[in-house]
Amino acid sequence: MACEAVECPHPDPPLYGQLHYENAQYNSTVNYTCDEGYFLTGASSAVCLVDGTWSAPEPQCKPISCGPAPIPQFGMIIYNKIIRVNNIIYGTTGTYKCRPPFALFGKETAECTATGQWTETPQCKEVRCPPPENIENGYKDEPSQNLDFGYDAIIRYGCNGNYVLDGTQIVCQKNGQWSQKPSCKAPCSIDIKRGRILYKGKKLWIEDLKPNNVSHGEFVSVYCMDADRNCGYEALTQCLDGNLQIPTCFEEPSAALYSMKSGSLPSEIQQC
Template sequence: LTVLLFAIEISVHSTVCGRPPVTEGIDETTLKRVYEVGEELTLTCEQGYLPSMPTPGRITCTATGEWTPSNLACSPKMCPIPRPLQPLARGRTEAPYKSVLNFTCDDGYVMIGANESRCLHDGSWSSQPPLCKAVNCPLPTPPRDGKIVHDRPVSGSNTIYGQTWTYECNSPKAPSHERGSCMADGTVTEPPECRDVSCTIPTNIKNGFITFAVMRPHGYKEKVKYACNEHYTLVGEPEIQCQNTGNWSSKPVCKAPCTVGIKRGRIFYNARKIWISDLKPNRILHGEHVAFYCLNRAERCGYPVATTCNDGNLPIPECFVGEFLPVS
């Protein structure tokens, strides 16, 4: 009997509680590995976390080796996200303790300040958002026998990223390239060479003509003007210019007028509803719109369907019922 009681006594007193389970934010720095039965433990939140209850959470080691439940929950403090950064944070206005904001600048800009900021335990940020300042470039060098024309006024001895300019050569020479800029790596475009450029004698365009030009090769930036034959529509710039490459800029084209290909029927043209027989001459210019009247048999009424003249072709709506002109 003595031996049995001694064994029972040993087994009772050997019951202990291990380290209590804790959730995020509970201070674990003072926790032990083993606790005796009946021992009480006060749980608190670590720095940067707020308790869910005004009083500390007390738990007790029970005879079963289990801890009594705790109602304490710790939630992280929040740091307000600076208003200018909120659109980049997908509309969030706060970030929890230990969050990190990482900052980068666009190409062509250098960062002034820290490239990251951490949400601290007191609800503040470790550093202010940095500034992104445009890269500085030296002033560009003008071409030999030429000059630089800046797109915007430049002051001081530097330009900044994104600033642009035009290179010009003394007449009649042309620059090998016309545009320059301050680039993201802090360098500027190399100055061009000024060289002699000649464009060949300009040629006529189909259904058009040159209004005035001396039939000879032309120098850099010289111009030639075109016009179209009667009733044709000019599409593009009427003037072409001799470029620094020795080629002309794109020529315009002359688009043909259209004929309304029906014998009988009504159309809406130039803000008037007319019979096709009253359209004299039967001509619609390129790009102009015409509405044909189609019949809605169920409602016994007509409705307009618009179409457009495109270089001599005027599609007639499929819904139109009437007499067509023969295809020429």
């Protein structure tokens, strides 16, 4: 006759958990733990009994859940996935938003943590901006009704005449100040009396540009002479808020040359 050690079936780890044991023989102990965000239901340990069974069935690891996220007054939360209100599990996140003129102060995103609690809830505080100022050479595009200059309010601007708007609008920010105002940029005149230009893809004699101005941001080319190669070439310049610099290579012809021998100008001869 021989004596053999009693041995229990080797246990399996629970889903979303682990087990810890040295062997499955009589009087051995197995310990169960769960992954972060899960809690154990059932016995956390079991002992191998003399009849070859474990003293407790294998436990389960179930996800930790939080209740609905706290909602600040005048605010709301948008969860990152479809949820059941009574089963918001660990790792679920949500994004807070406030109803204007209330602005969000604190973290925009909340998370259901491994403790079953939500991270810190932000606040919705009322924010108002002062009446917006006008801009030089422009106007505010305000609706006819009374405006409430609260958080996230938008004021749009326009420019007078042939001024060009740089930017479009201002927004009431959470610090109670408006965002940077746009500005109206001035047009430019082309300060040459005689010569040809390239503007919007067309070659024009300067006297045919009526009126003599181009808008802020637009490009114009004058024609310069490459004496070494005896050819003409375009020299580009840009209108920047009323200032258009004529390239230094440009030489304005005399009145006589312009009227009697215009075909010899850099704009009319072979281009480099």
